Amino acid sequence: MPSFDIVSEVDKHQLTNAVDQVNRTVSNRFDFKGVDAEVEMRDFSLMVCAEADIQLDQMVDMLRGALVKCDIDPLAMQIGGREQSGKQIKVGITLKNGLDKALSKKIVKLIKDEKLKVQAAIQGEQVRVTGKKRDDLQRVITLLKGTALEQPLQFNNFRD
The missing domain is CATH 3.30.70.860 (Alpha-Beta Plaits)
Incomplete structure (x- = not known):
């Protein structure tokens, strides 16, 4: 029958590639020079860190684009609330699996x-x-x- x-499902290898691609882009962009900004990955949860709200929004958009390029549907992203800690702003993102x-x-x-x-x-x-x-x-x-x-x-x- x-x-x-x-x-x-979210392919973990493709997710790792997308996160690496965003971190590489951030390190090479002129508007992020001298800024402490990165995307950290733990299993299927991500932590996006930046110094300003606009940079955080740009990084989340870059992440969406990188996920699409790696054949991961951005609907799988569930964006949490923003946290201020010191001079950094963090947002947690979990991927529904x-x-x-x-x-x-x-x-x-x-x-x-x-x-x-x-x-x-x-x-x-x-x-x-x-x-x-x-x-x-x-x-x-x-x-x-x-x-x-x-x-x-x-x-x-x-x-x-």
């Missing part, structure tokens, strides 16, 4: 409301969709790609 998995229960239930409800002949089951941080026809599974993928969700989705493990 054909099936596939709906997941939301995996589907939470609420979003998984929303995806299953969307699939069931479409009344296709498929079954959707939540399995941890992913949703498995099975059906008798490959065309029905492809309709589910098209439906979810056309739906605006708060998190980027990937479709993998497609089996016939």
Whole structure:
């Protein structure tokens, strides 16, 4: 029976490349000369540090651009609040990895409301969709790609 998995993953290697690219750009830009500004990475959370608000905003925009270049959807970014510590301003950014229960239930409800002949089951941080026809599974993928969700989705493990 054909099936596939709906997941939301961030490739850690590509994330590292994006962070390195932003740090390299900051060190080479004229308007950042002599400024203590950088992006630090811990697992799937980032800390953007700069000396002024405008520099912080520019670095977050650079990070968005670098993520797009590295094939990571910027919707995965969840930007936290700003903190002032000494002469630096910091903002924490977490990257959503995996589907939470609420979003998984929303995806299953969307699939069931479409009344296709498929079954959707939540399995941890992913949703498995099975059906008798490959065309029905492809309709589910098209439906979810056309739906605006708060998190980027990937479709993998497609089996016939």
